[in-house]
Amino acid sequence: SVKLTHGHYLTGLLEQHERVTAEYVWIDGTGVNLRSKSRTFPSAIKKLSDLPDWNYDGSSTEQATTENSEVIMKPVAFFPDPFRG
Numbered sequence: 001s002v003k004l005t006h007g008h009y010l011t012g013l014l015e016q017h018e019r020v021t022a023e024y025v026w027i028d029g030t031g032v033n034l035r036s037k038s039r040t041f042p043s044a045i046k047k048l049s050d051l052p053d054w055n056y057d058g059s060s061t062e063q064a065t066t067e068n069s070e071v072i073m074k075p076v077a078f079f080p081d082p083f084r085g
Helices: none
Strands: 020-027 034-041 054-056 070-073
Touching: 034 054
Parallel strands: none
Antiparallel strands: 020 034, 054 070
């Protein structure tokens, strides 16, 4: 039989203690590839304005030059984790 290798992550064995992880996802400069960054928050996200803007180095994603590489992400939607609610 095949064991579910990630099952213990979905059964509540890893207590979150009210913390949540938000995954910021965007399309990179190629227009094809997806990129993402994760961030942990102390409590549940209730509305879009609970998510702050966040930055990343756009030169590594073909979205900026190395001289001016900081790109700011502004969240436009959020969705609950389908596995943990």
